Amino acid sequence: MSEIFDRDRFDRDHRWAPGKMSAYLDRELTAGTLARMERHLGECAECRKLLAGLKRMIERLATLAAPRDAPDPSEIAAAVRARLDQPPPS
DSSP states (O other), rough: OOOHHHHHHHHHHHHHHGGGGHHHHHOOOOHHHHHHHHHHHHHHHHHHHHHHHHHHHHHHTTTSSTTTTTTOOOHHHHHHHHHHHSSSOO
């Protein structure tokens, strides 16, 4: 019976873990979810590999230079808000 329970828990955690990996890396998980993630990572080579790939991607993105002449994010947000206030085109 325990093996069935363990397998079911593993399967649930395996579906759950990928969606929480960014929060895990950003240290945003609560104590309970952190323990769940770390237990699953200790059991699952596939999720460890996925997490390692996410870490590499974040590290590489951090090395990119900011684009020149990039629009100000607050200007983009204001333009989006203005468009949302307009009636849809007919």
